[in-house]
Amino acid sequence: MQLFDQQQIKVYNTLSGEKEIFKPINDGHVGMYVCGPTVYSNVHLGNVRTFMSFDMIFRYFKHLGYKVRYVRNITDAGHLENDADVGEDRIAKKARLEEIEPMEVVQRYTVDFHNILNKFNFLPPSIEPTATGHIIEQIEIIRKIIDNDLAYVVNGSVYFDVLKYNETKPYGILSKRNVEDLIHNTRTLDGQSDKKNPQDFALWKKAEPQHIMRWPSPWSDGFPGWHLECTAMSTKYLGEHFDIHGGGMDLKFPHHECEIAQAEATNNVAPVNYWMHANMLIMNGKKMAKSTGNYILPNEIFTGDNPHITKAYSPSVARFFMLQAHYRSVLDFTNDGLLASEKGFFRLMDAINLLDVLKTSEKSSFNISEWKQKCYDAMNDDFNTPIVIANLFEAVKYINQIKDGSASITHSDLAELKDSMHAFVFDILGLENATKSNTDSDKLSGAVEILIQLRQEARANKDFALSDKIRDELAEAGIQLNDSRDGTTFSTN
Numbered sequence: 001m002q003l004f005d006q007q008q009i010k011v012y013n014t015l016s017g018e019k020e021i022f023k024p025i026n027d028g029h030v031g032m033y034v035c036g037p038t039v040y041s042n043v044h045l046g047n048v049r050t051f052m053s054f055d056m057i058f059r060y061f062k063h064l065g066y067k068v069r070y071v072r073n074i075t076d077a078g079h080l081e082n083d084a085d086v087g088e089d090r091i092a093k094k095a096r097l098e099e100i101e102p103m104e105v106v107q108r109y110t111v112d113f114h115n116i117l118n119k120f121n122f123l124p125p126s127i128e129p130t131a132t133g134h135i136i137e138q139i140e141i142i143r144k145i146i147d148n149d150l151a152y153v154v155n156g157s158v159y160f161d162v163l164k165y166n167e168t169k170p171y172g173i174l175s176k177r178n179v180e181d182l183i184h185n186t187r188t189l190d191g192q193s194d195k196k197n198p199q200d201f202a203l204w205k206k207a208e209p210q211h212i213m214r215w216p217s218p219w220s221d222g223f224p225g226w227h228l229e230c231t232a233m234s235t236k237y238l239g240e241h242f243d244i245h246g247g248g249m250d251l252k253f254p255h256h257e258c259e260i261a262q263a264e265a266t267n268n269v270a271p272v273n274y275w276m277h278a279n280m281l282i283m284n285g286k287k288m289a290k291s292t293g294n295y296i297l298p299n300e301i302f303t304g305d306n307p308h309i310t311k312a313y314s315p316s317v318a319r320f321f322m323l324q325a326h327y328r329s330v331l332d333f334t335n336d337g338l339l340a341s342e343k344g345f346f347r348l349m350d351a352i353n354l355l356d357v358l359k360t361s362e363k364s365s366f367n368i369s370e371w372k373q374k375c376y377d378a379m380n381d382d383f384n385t386p387i388v389i390a391n392l393f394e395a396v397k398y399i400n401q402i403k404d405g406s407a408s409i410t411h412s413d414l415a416e417l418k419d420s421m422h423a424f425v426f427d428i429l430g431l432e433n434a435t436k437s438n439t440d441s442d443k444l445s446g447a448v449e450i451l452i453q454l455r456q457e458a459r460a461n462k463d464f465a466l467s468d469k470i471r472d473e474l475a476e477a478g479i480q481l482n483d484s485r486d487g488t489t490f491s492t493n
């Protein structure tokens with residue numbers, strides 16, 4: 001029996017506005033799509049928070065034994081400056097300003113994105129597709145939407161006909177808007193636009209002569225609209241109907257609304273069962289913005305090189321800090337909050353390290369199974385990490401009491417406690433043990449010890465050729481083995 005048969009998850013679904021019992025489309029499998037970054041600048045800490053929320057969710061499904069296909073895309077074309085259908089392509093603009101190729105911009109900030117996420121101990125998604133790698137699929141979808149009479153071509157561009165779509169399916173179903181209000185609230189067209197109605201959005205845009213990022217299509221040399229890539233890539237890798245679609249709150253409208261409309265217009269099926277949105281990150285109670293100086297780059301947290309923080313924090317401390325808020329709550333990033341998290345983090349790590357040396361007794365004075373289920377219950381309740389962490393500190397208190405001799409634990413309970421602490425802290429929350437020795441020199445000694453052991457085995461088997469080879473090649477790498485009666489040690493020079 002898999003863990004997922006014992007633990008029933010409730011997910012807050014933006015679509016229904018309620019927590020719903022999670023039922024996967026295929027037993028034991030989860031398909032999850034999350035809108036990734038537009039790689040034209042360093043990744044924003046708010047985006048890191050969003051991706052961290054889904055990393056934690058990905059980790060939890062995996063922990064329960066689900067086979068998860070997690071797709072998170074890279075937007076490397078089509079995202080115009082104002083999120084709508086006008087303005088310059090964000091990547092092309094950066095390329096123009098820095099006098100480099102658009103793909104150099106993409107490469108630089110994709111690498112930056114991966115570096116930052118690696119530092120925060122993210123698991124890589126199962127697939128990380130790019131918009132430019134899926135132009136053919138996007139053209140195919142446009143063709144189908146035109147065939148279904150829900151898009152029109154004007155001067156080489158293709159627009160989605162929102163009003164026509166809304167005659168049969170509700171546009172605005174996710175963000176709880178209705179088309180009448182949208183019409184009322186949108187300013188009238190200035191005559192420059194090819195759109196029939198201002199609510200319509202671009203599926204394909206004909207490229208101006210100066211637009212560098214362009215592809216041939218049946219309608220013009222141009223580029224796809226920003227919303228289309230996610231429909232193309234989620235359909236390709238997860239199917240026309242999949243379990244979870246996630247992203248930041250700011251993407252609900254228009255981006256996710258348009259994704260729903262595109263998918264419905266193509267396949268005549270609602271694409272997603274559960275829409276999940278992570279809330280915003282603010283700093284010192286205010287919106288984070290470069291222009292006001294109320295801003296920090298993720299990397300500056302690790303170097304301490306920012307006026308809003310008093311010291312450098314390790315990635316695990318920052319991760320712990322972020323997971324102390326529920327993913328649907330606004331998170332206020334403050335130095336005081338980080339300092340408090342750092343204290344808590346080390347208390348947690350000290351307790352985990354104590355688990356290796358605790359003495360066991362005949363009886364336990366704490367119900368481990370009950371405590372463990374409380375941790376699961378918190379995760380099952382829409383991934384409530386702050387409650388999980390509160391429960392972890394219950395265990396920390398108990399561990400310290402065992403150490404003081406004011407509480408006791410049996411051998412098998414200690415094993416279960418250790419397993420569960422490791423599972424929740426390292427596998428699910430994705431923290432890394434910062435107090436344990438994990439410097440490069442510790443890793444080197446570990447590796448050399450393995451080779452010394454292998455050499456002893458070779459000698460015991462009278463395989464002197466192999467034992468000499470190990471000694472000589474280590475010497476060539478600058479590591480001397482010193483044999484004595486007490487065993488073998490090594491030195492480096």
Ligand SMILES: [Zn+2]
Pocket residue numbers: 034035036230255
């Ligand atoms: Zn998207």
